[in-house]
Amino acid sequence: MDQADELRDMMGKKNARTQRVIAISSGKGGVGKTNIAINLAIALSNLKQNVIIMDADLGLANVNIILGSMPEYTLLHVVKGIKRLNEIVMDTPFGIKYIAGSSGFSELANLDSNELSKLVSGVNDLSNTDFIIIDTGAGISDEVLYFILAADEAIIVTTPEPTAMLDAYGLIKVVAGEQIYTNLKLIVNRVKKTSETKKVGERITTISKQYLNMNIDYIGFIVEDETIPYSVARQVPFYAYDNKCRASICLDSIAKKLINPNYTENKKSGGFTAFFEKLVNLSSGT
């Protein structure tokens, strides 16, 4: 039994609903992570899932820019013991909730066990949440790696550009080198010809299997769609702006796959408690 199970038992939450943490990452920057994280969250909430989007991009906190809202409190207030986790969860007009994480995550490494259990007990307030979707920064920094390793699942985003594909493979390779079980998925974004997406998806999955012995689930593609820059400029998530645009339809099919029990690997999820614990352990090097 790991520490997370122990804490869950203690809190009487053993049979609470399955909670999934999905990190959205990429090798190369600017490939569409933030847009995918927010709009996938909305597509999942359309399928009756309770979803929180968390912003972990330590550079630019760009989730709040697209959501058009400025948070008063962030994860940092929780880590410092000023607020409980449920007190910093913000409603958005789009059916999803939002936690501004950006500045708080780097402080997690400094928590002592007392502070960690306080944070973890706060996680139980989120027990009716089905998904936490985390928008991570790009590239192969320690932070990004820790999010991928601590989450149950990570979606790697690439575009069909060779540089983006190479960087995606580079990230997968680093994750593979850690020898910690992680369920990796792949989305190919900004697809102009649907014929090219299969090639891109297959190339990354085949090479990852062949050279790294990593199984990557290719869960779909999103077409190049001018609705995205148009809605970004207006600070509205594209799915909320037009849930029938081509990109939204692509996201619907990805969201359906994610919640399909026949598709999703049947591994017990550690839930949010395990995620925060793993993140603290990884970032403090224990």
Ligand SMILES: Nc1ncnc2c1ncn2[C@@H]1O[C@H](COP(=O)(O)OP(=O)(O)OP(=O)(O)O)[C@@H](O)[C@H]1O
């Ligand atoms: N499918 C698409 N069709 C058209 N434009 C797109 C698509 N996906 C993303 N874009 C454009 O790419 C820009 C960058 O997307 P986004 O900010 O989501 O990338 P990111 O990976 O989060 O970037 P960063 O690494 O800087 O955080 C968007 O503002 C949008 O204009």
Ligand SMILES: [Mg+2]
């Ligand atoms: Mg981003």
